[in-house]
Amino acid sequence: MAASLHLGLISGTSADGIDAALVRFEPRLEVIGAITTPYPDALRARLIALATANAAIALDDYGTLDVAVGACFADAALALLRKTGVDAREVAAIGSHGQTVRHRPKGEHPFTLQIGDPSVIAERTRITTVADFRRADVAAGGQGAPLLPALHAALFAGEATRVVLNLGGIANITLLRPGRDVLGFDTGPANCLLDAWALRHQGTVRDEGGAWARGGHVDRDLLASLSSDTYFAATPPKSTGREHFNLDWLDARLSARTTPQDVQATLLALTTESVAGAIRTAAPDAREVFACGGGVHNPVLMDALRERVAPARLENTAALGLDPDYVEAAGFAWLARARLAGEPGNLPGVTGARGPRVLGAIYPAPF
Numbered sequence: 362m363a364a365s366l367h368l369g370l371i372s373g374t375s376a377d378g379i380d381a382a383l384v385r386f387e388p389r390l391e392v393i394g395a396i397t398t399p400y401p402d403a404l405r406a407r408l409i410a411l412a413t414a415n416a417a418i419a420l421d422d423y424g425t426l427d428v429a430v431g432a433c434f435a436d437a438a439l440a441l442l443r444k445t446g447v448d449a450r451e452v453a454a455i456g457s458h459g460q461t462v463r464h465r466p467k468g469e470h471p472f473t474l475q476i477g478d479p480s481v482i483a484e485r486t487r488i489t490t491v492a493d494f495r496r497a498d499v500a501a502g503g504q505g506a507p508l509l510p511a512l513h514a515a516l517f518a519g520e521a522t523r524v525v526l527n528l529g530g531i532a533n534i535t536l537l538r539p540g541r542d543v544l545g546f547d548t549g550p551a552n553c554l555l556d557a558w559a560l561r562h563q564g565t566v567r568d569e570g571g572a573w574a575r576g577g578h579v580d581r582d583l584l585a586s587l588s589s590d591t592y593f594a595a596t597p598p599k600s601t602g603r604e605h606f607n608l609d610w611l612d613a614r615l616s617a618r619t620t621p622q623d624v625q626a627t628l629l630a631l632t633t634e635s636v637a638g639a640i641r642t643a644a645p646d647a648r649e650v651f652a653c654g655g656g657v658h659n660p661v662l663m664d665a666l667r668e669r670v671a672p673a674r675l676e677n678t679a680a681l682g683l684d685p686d687y688v689e690a691a692g693f694a695w696l697a698r699a700r701l702a703g704e705p706g707n708l709p710g711v712t713g714a715r716g717p718r719v720l721g722a723i724y725p726a727p728f
């Protein structure tokens with residue numbers, strides 16, 4: 362049986378679930394099946410708590426968590442094979458991003474840490490697994506993020522300047538400009554603060570459809586205070602995560618006079634203002650913005666963004682033939698394929714690395 366497919370796995374900063382996409386590359390990239398498998402509630406809560414600020418963990422707990430997350434990733438891959446009726450032998454490799462638990466690309470010993478033991482994935486799926494995609498870039502002086510701009514450039518470049526906008530826990534943009542280098546960076550929070558605030562005040566894992574934010578009013582003073590964080594004005598390369606944008610960060614800037622619902626509306630405005638501002642600064646000539654990631658399911662967020670990026674048009678990547686929920690998962694299938702071919706996966710102009718690097722380590726399938 363010829364192994365002509367690749368399978369990508371990722372859980373992003375939202376830790377809402379593991380996205381799995383089965384990808385065919387010939388004659389052109391096509392997602393032939395996809396599935397999202399939620400983490401068990403307790404595991405998700407642990408991961409989110411761990412990813413925030415300076416949470417500590419005992420070494421034994423770290424070891425077991427790494428294996429438990431790896432088992433969830435393996436289950437997600439197996440569920441996708443079952444759903445699509447594809448045999449493991451048809452899959453050349455899995456590309457597993459893992460779960461980021463800490464991202465500190467600056468400092469004396471910069472690092473980024475993804476867990477989800479790839480040996481467990483290879484053993485349980487019997488598919489060669491590529492993982493640890495970010496650290497080679499960090500070792501080469503880069504941010505290790507974002508990694509998807511290379512895929513966006515390969516798939517989505519057009520005749521005019523385009524922006525690809527990923528609305529995950531964090532928002533990142535890729536600027537595709539004809540005849541010029543690809544640019545890309547994290548603009549700041551997309552959903553992570555909206556999720557955390559909804560959980561604290563509504564007891565829900567997210568503000569479904571943005572309904573709660575819709576009923577609130579933007580507090581301009583709070584928005585100005587949040588927007589004054591130096592991350593937003595910093596020049597790329599730059600990347601961020603929950604270590605920085607979390608409820609402690611928000612609490613330190615809140616005053617008692619803003620109601621919880623108005624805070625939610627203001628957080629949504631923070632996302633739209635920071636994304637639109639980044640696009641205006643980096644690509645003032647952009648005419649089209651293609652969104653992907655879970656944020657496309659929040660119509661309040663999308664409507665506000667549409668207004669803020671005008672006259673550029675806002676659509677989602679389905680208009681370019683790729684399901685917005687699985688662009689990232691497809692990207693890690695693509696990076697696994699690049700790894701096996703010995704090709705670089707990063708764009709040094711995006712991450713700030715010293716040069717192109719082959720990304721990821723290979724964990725062979727059992728015989």
Ligand SMILES: Nc1ncnc2c1ncn2[C@@H]1O[C@H](COP(=O)(O)OP(=O)(O)O)[C@@H](O)[C@H]1O
Nearest residue numbers: 373374375529530552569570654655656658659
């Ligand atoms: N129906 C929805 N209403 C509101 N927000 C949504 C909805 N669906 C997804 N989201 C948001 O998208 C997030 C997940 O997006 P995703 O692209 O998976 O992010 P990540 O890559 O960080 O995991 C959720 O945490 C949630 O905030």
Ligand SMILES: [Mg+2]
Nearest residue numbers: 373375377378
């Ligand atoms: Mg997700």
